[in-house]
Amino acid sequence: MAIHRVNTGDYENQLRQKAERLREAYSGYTDLEPEVFPSPPIHYRLRAEFKIWQEGGRAHYAMYRQGEYKKPFVIEEFTVGSELINNLMPRLLTAVNDSEVLRKRLFSAEFLTTLSGDALITLIYHKKLDDAWVAEARALQEKLGYPVLGRSRRQKLVLERDYVTEALKIGNKTYHYKQVEGSFTQPNGEICRAMIQWAKDACGDSGGDLLELYCGNGNFTIPLAEHFNKVLATEISKVSVNAAQENIRMNGVSNLNIVRLSSEEFTQAIDRVRPFRRLRDIDLDSYDFSTVLVDPPRAGLDAETCAMVARFPRILYISCNPHTQLDNLKALSKTHRIERFALFDQFPYTEHTETGLLLVRK
Structure with a gap:
């Protein structure tokens, strides 16, 4: 067993090298210098999972x-984690070690926090959680001041709630989000704000209607809705769709519809290959799409979806995999x-790079 401390290193030099590599990789498609959005050098991660x-x-x-699962590195400090994660980590560990019920067969702890100061702690076990665990976990909640959730095989015990609430100020407006445990949320809060602001700037003069694929909980969708007459967004995760519907209501957005479809299914629907009951209340012909926003998983766009989005005048393409x-x-x-080109440093001190492209029809 070795002690591991996160080395924040020379951040500015690391980011400069990352930007140079990105510019070179895209040089066959654009002469633009990437707009670089740096992360805070410490306390930037809003979520963390520890064995x-x-x-x-x-x-x-x-x-x-990776590949060394029998050689653990004990985490004594986690400077990349949010200040709230760093505040909760020692307090949680002390409480766990003071309680045989909480400690026994615990194999993972997850923290989900927000820029607005909310948090949720998930404890994952190799045992069935019983009434004794519930009593100890409730006492732990009181001690920490934040909700605790328990998971084990085929069990999910929600003592108070299974989500956090976030408030993101973009420009002069604040957007509110429900972020559900286990569903995707942007891990770097300040970079998330930068990405939304960049997307809003890129869409500022678009007009017409917006189609968004892979919309998640409405992270981009809700702030962008004010730039378009109507918005249609799709997402395959049922949990994320439900959260998005709540976020739409919370933010008072009235020109946005979200439908639970994969990108492949939507491509089939818009090309009239097959009908979908989930679109029975949506008149696709009533939309005048000027822009499509895609933020796909690491695999990128499949060939059919790529061909479909190529028909749009403007493509806003956010990517977690260049x-x-x-x-x-x-x-x-x-x-x-390519009219705009951006680098979002979601994960400093790693090779990981996230990009934003605004593509305009020639």
């Missing part, structure tokens, strides 16, 4: 290097040129 290493009757936070975005650009560059 629990048990030794000598004590629990420790731990992580493993390699697959570049693959898609081989096709999209035949019809569109």
Whole structure:
């Protein structure tokens, strides 16, 4: 067992090198310098998951290097985590080690926090959670001041709630979000705000209607809705769709519809390949789409979806994987040129790079 401390290193130099690599990778498609959005150098991660290493009757936070799952690195500090995560970590560990019921067969702890100061702690076990655990967990909630959720095989015990609430100020307006445990949320809050602001700026003069694929809980959808006459968004995750519907109501957005469809299904629907009952209340012919926003998973856009979005005058493409975005650009560059190009440093001190492209029809 080794002690591991996160090394924040020379952030400015690391980010400059990342931008240079990105510019070179995209040089076949644009001469633009990427707009670079730096992360805070510390306390930028709003969520974290730790394995629990048990030794000598004590629990420790731990992580493993890929391929070395029998060699844990004990986490004694986590400077990349939000200040709230760093505040809660030692308090949770002390409480767990003071309670045999909470500690026994605990193998993972997850923290979900927000820029607005909310938090949720999930404890995951290799045992059935009983009334004794519920009593101890309720006492833990009182001690920490934030809700605790328990998980084990085929069990999910929600003592208070299974979500956090976020408030993001973008420009002069604040947007409110429900973020559900286990569903996707942006891990770097300040970069999330930068991405939304960049997307709003890119869409400022678009007009017409917006189609968004992979909309999640409405993270981009809700702030962008004010730039368009109507918005239609799709998402395959039922949990995220339900959260998005609540977020629409919370923010008072009236020109936005969200439908639970995959990108492949929507492509079939808009091409009239097959009808979908989930679209029975949506008149696709009533939309005058000027812009499509895509924020796909790491695999990028499948060939059919890529061909479909190429028919739009403007494509806003947010990517967590430049390699697959570049693959898609081989096709999209035949019809569109890059008008804006951005680097969002979601994960500092790693090779990971997130990008934003505004593509405009030639």
